[in-house]
Amino acid sequence: MQTIFDIAKPKRNAIWVIFYSYALDPDDGIYYDAQPILQMSYKLMMLAYNMDDDTFSPGYGAPLRLQNEVQLGFKLVKWIKGIEFDEHFFEMDGSLAGYNNGHEFFGYRQSI
Secondary structure, eight states, rough: OHHHHHHOOTTTTTTTEEEEEEOTTTSEEEEEEEEEEETTTTOOOOSEEEEEEEEGGGGTTTOEEEEEETTGGGOOOOOOOEEEEOOOOOOOHHHHHOOOTTHHHHOOBBBB
16 A cells, blocks of 8 residues: 555545445445545555465456455455545445445444
8 A cells, every 4th residue: 555655645634545446336336445544554554466476366356455454354345446535535425426335234444
């Protein structure tokens, strides 16, 4: 993730990193997940495109997946097609612009 930060140079007011996936939500909208920017700057955060020197197959999240080691397992976004840095993401309507998988069961930001 540090490489993405270095290239993108997020604005100071950005507090969320939003990951957009090729996957669709249950209503055929865009699947996305928002992560706190501070957490995404941890050294354990990574965007992975291979495992054991072999590129991911679609089942493992090709072309790119988020590996977040400090949140519960449902925060591993697969099939990433875009990343955005923003001040907030709550304007996104869940049925039209995306879906935060698991929020109805666990709430937002369940750290371990």
